[in-house]
Amino acid sequence: MSTGPVHGTWEPRPAARWEDAFLSGNGRHGVLVFGDPNDDRTIVTHHTLVRPGEGDDGGRRPPLLADQLPGLQDRLLSGDLTAAEDFTDGRPLQWVRPFHPAFQLRVRRPDGGDRAPGGYRRTLDFATGVAEAAHGRWTSRVFVSRADDVIVQHLTGPGLTLDISLDHRLPNAPTGLSVGHGAVLTPEGALLSLRARYPGSDLAVTGVTLVAVGGGRTALAPPGARIEGARSVLLLTRVRRHTGEADVVAESRALRDLLDETTGTSYDDLLARHAAAHRTAYERVTLDLAADPDERALPGSELLTRPRSAALLERLFAAGRYHLLSSSGLFPPRLTGLWTGDWDTAWSGAFTHDANLNLQTASAAAAALPEVTEALAALVRSQLPDWRDNARAVFGTRGAVAPAHSDGESGHSYHFSREYPLHLWTAGADWLLKPLVDHDETRGGRDPDTAAALAEVALFYEDFLTRTDSGGQLAVVPSYSPENRPANASWGAVNAAMDLSAARHALRTAAAYHPEHAERRRALADRLPPHRINADGALAEWAWPGLDDSYDHRHLSHLYGVWPLDEINPYDTPELAAAAHRALELRGAENDSAHGHLHHALIAARLRDGERVAHALGRVLDGDFFHASLMSAHYPHRHVYNADAAHTLPAVLIEALVQSTPGRLVLLPAPLAEYPSGGLRGIRTRFGASLDLTWTPDGATAVLRPTRTHRIDLWTSAGAEPLDLVAGEDRVLTVKTR
Numbered sequence: 001m002s003t004g005p006v007h008g009t010w011e012p013r014p015a016a017r018w019e020d021a022f023l024s025g026n027g028r029h030g031v032l033v034f035g036d037p038n039d040d041r042t043i044v045t046h047h048t049l050v051r052p053g054e055g056d057d058g059g060r061r062p063p064l065l066a067d068q069l070p071g072l073q074d075r076l077l078s079g080d081l082t083a084a085e086d087f088t089d090g091r092p093l094q095w096v097r098p099f100h101p102a103f104q105l106r107v108r109r110p111d112g113g114d115r116a117p118g119g120y121r122r123t124l125d126f127a128t129g130v131a132e133a134a135h136g137r138w139t140s141r142v143f144v145s146r147a148d149d150v151i152v153q154h155l156t157g158p159g160l161t162l163d164i165s166l167d168h169r170l171p172n173a174p175t176g177l178s179v180g181h182g183a184v185l186t187p188e189g190a191l192l193s194l195r196a197r198y199p200g201s202d203l204a205v206t207g208v209t210l211v212a213v214g215g216g217r218t219a220l221a222p223p224g225a226r227i228e229g230a231r232s233v234l235l236l237t238r239v240r241r242h243t244g245e246a247d248v249v250a251e252s253r254a255l256r257d258l259l260d261e262t263t264g265t266s267y268d269d270l271l272a273r274h275a276a277a278h279r280t281a282y283e284r285v286t287l288d289l290a291a292d293p294d295e296r297a298l299p300g301s302e303l304l305t306r307p308r309s310a311a312l313l314e315r316l317f318a319a320g321r322y323h324l325l326s327s328s329g330l331f332p333p334r335l336t337g338l339w340t341g342d343w344d345t346a347w348s349g350a351f352t353h354d355a356n357l358n359l360q361t362a363s364a365a366a367a368a369l370p371e372v373t374e375a376l377a378a379l380v381r382s383q384l385p386d387w388r389d390n391a392r393a394v395f396g397t398r399g400a401v402a403p404a405h406s407d408g409e410s411g412h413s414y415h416f417s418r419e420y421p422l423h424l425w426t427a428g429a430d431w432l433l434k435p436l437v438d439h440d441e442t443r444g445g446r447d448p449d450t451a452a453a454l455a456e457v458a459l460f461y462e463d464f465l466t467r468t469d470s471g472g473q474l475a476v477v478p479s480y481s482p483e484n485r486p487a488n489a490s491w492g493a494v495n496a497a498m499d500l501s502a503a504r505h506a507l508r509t510a511a512a513y514h515p516e517h518a519e520r521r522r523a524l525a526d527r528l529p530p531h532r533i534n535a536d537g538a539l540a541e542w543a544w545p546g547l548d549d550s551y552d553h554r555h556l557s558h559l560y561g562v563w564p565l566d567e568i569n570p571y572d573t574p575e576l577a578a579a580a581h582r583a584l585e586l587r588g589a590e591n592d593s594a595h596g597h598l599h600h601a602l603i604a605a606r607l608r609d610g611e612r613v614a615h616a617l618g619r620v621l622d623g624d625f626f627h628a629s630l631m632s633a634h635y636p637h638r639h640v641y642n643a644d645a646a647h648t649l650p651a652v653l654i655e656a657l658v659q660s661t662p663g664r665l666v667l668l669p670a671p672l673a674e675y676p677s678g679g680l681r682g683i684r685t686r687f688g689a690s691l692d693l694t695w696t697p698d699g700a701t702a703v704l705r706p707t708r709t710h711r712i713d714l715w716t717s718a719g720a721e722p723l724d725l726v727a728g729e730d731r732v733l734t735v736k737t738r
Helices: 067-076 248-261 268-281 310-326 358-360 370-395 428-443 448-464 498-513 514-526 574-588 596-605 610-620 644-657
Strands: 008-011 022-025 029-033 039-046 103-110 120-125 130-135 137-146 152-166 178-185 189-196 201-216 217-223 224-243 287-288 634-635 640-642 660-662 664-667 678-684 691-695 698-706 708-716 717-724 731-736
Touching: 008 039, 008 310, 022 120, 022 130, 022 137, 022 310, 029 130, 029 224, 029 731, 039 152, 039 224, 067 370, 067 448, 103 201, 103 224, 103 640, 120 152, 137 268, 152 201, 152 268, 152 514, 178 217, 178 224, 189 217, 189 224, 189 248, 201 248, 201 574, 201 664, 224 248, 224 268, 248 498, 268 310, 287 310, 310 644, 358 596, 358 644, 370 428, 370 514, 428 448, 428 498, 448 498, 448 514, 514 640, 596 610, 596 644, 644 660, 644 678
Parallel strands: 664 708
Antiparallel strands: 008 120, 022 029, 029 039, 039 103, 103 152, 120 130, 130 137, 137 152, 152 224, 178 189, 189 201, 201 224, 217 224, 287 678, 634 640, 660 664, 678 691, 691 698, 698 731, 708 717
């Protein structure tokens, strides 16, 4: 009987669909594990695997539009509501390079194995990242090592007879893919390789698997190897994308060296090295909702049929942190995290910066996952030169402008059309840098790379914010509110609320990081116009007079000042907070996307509306958004594999229970009535303290462990009071709710 939250999940049958395969990853390599004892498939992915395409020889550059910008600004400011529709260089819409899987590692039992229906179980341990399948005395364990950057699969059983191969045949693989296989015997057993060259390109993907056999005999069985009578088989796999010929010999030598470095049982040694890093990160934060122990013991697929179960929410919280950690390393998570089983990945499996990536990484600072923040910072660092190109080409300025989409290779802004003029959007860099600023506040230091990026964004605004309205206030022109349009105008407009909030925040934050420029940048921020409240009493999506709101939309870009920023809140700006709340009430769900619902929930939590948080969360829990893998979909009924819901859900629960700024702590701002008791442990605050929270229907207790000495404001349902914190001295806070 379970006595606490379950830090894993299980199923009583193999995965029939790749969407239901259990996931493991180290932020570089990823795997989707089916767990079939007679035809075991493990799909291999890697963050760098994006398919080249037309336009790679220069067509993926930002459009050279800076010379046309003054004319566009004149037309928009004079009232031409469609002026931005021809602000392009005429090229057709072009998506970023699509993310794709590498191949599947197949392990077949030619004798059919044990086909008895009973006794099968596959499990995923969140604390170790091990996906295990067991049937009788046969077991297969798979994980992706954070320590050694290798995919490890260990098969055991009496007298194992197995056919092992690397198979490129996955859904929608291009017909022109040029594939070559290699298989040689080695002292350990065998070395298998697969090289797939993209159609019309000299780029290729090469995978190498070292097969180490314990007992038995190994023979070549092209394109793979056959193992007979073994007691164990250890498979070590790596994949990489490259030009020219891959050095398979060098890669195999590296895998052999890795094997030689292990002591005792190689699998156990490899797992111990990996788990030391992975377990430490995963176990930093836990959520306990006092769930029914019998429900905690259920397989994930059955638990998903009980959408209001506390055990389900506990497991989804744990799975969300696990998947977020596992997909973050070289890069942060893509739209599909680190995983896909299909070459035709929706929306190219991109890093989408106008909501999706930002939502997925929302919990990184509070949920104690600096690994996620570091992965996001790595993406920013690698692409900052391209962001400079965007600023120069489109706007004729210094500084940096982030694109709305990226494939991980390019940070250039070239994805635009009449309905999606994403090259007009200037707020992206501020949103991408916000988690890095939060991380700095949490740890009490300023990262020099974050400081440098903020300075670049401030330079852009210094050059770009030169036009004014009739009253002398600055105007953001052109301006775009992803991915919406005014009801009475085209998509490109003036003074989108998000752009105003982002410009103010970027300039003021850069001023804090760079005091030598603080006065000039704060003065520029102060010249931006305030937000507008429309005739419905709602915060308007465009502050420019005469632009009418379009309420039924999945994005909530105009409420960027509420979340993730702290610009609009019930404590300092109650009138604007009330207008933002009215805007939230009027917002429709449009196409019922998961990211829209959870974005709504995050904003509602900041506005202390627990009922609205619960309703938005319920739309996702009731909507059949989660696969048996506990990875999510973009739309209800598990339509379109997508990580938004899986990775964002932990942030929603944390924000409902605890919120912090450098000077404020809010306890139980938006509690969920359906879960009256529980505990949230290990949370990091932006004022430099860890926090453990427990609550019951009568009240709550919080234990703060500060690392800095200063005064903050403590907010509860009873109001505010000052709280003095001393570094190294724990504080116990008691809150009565009755």
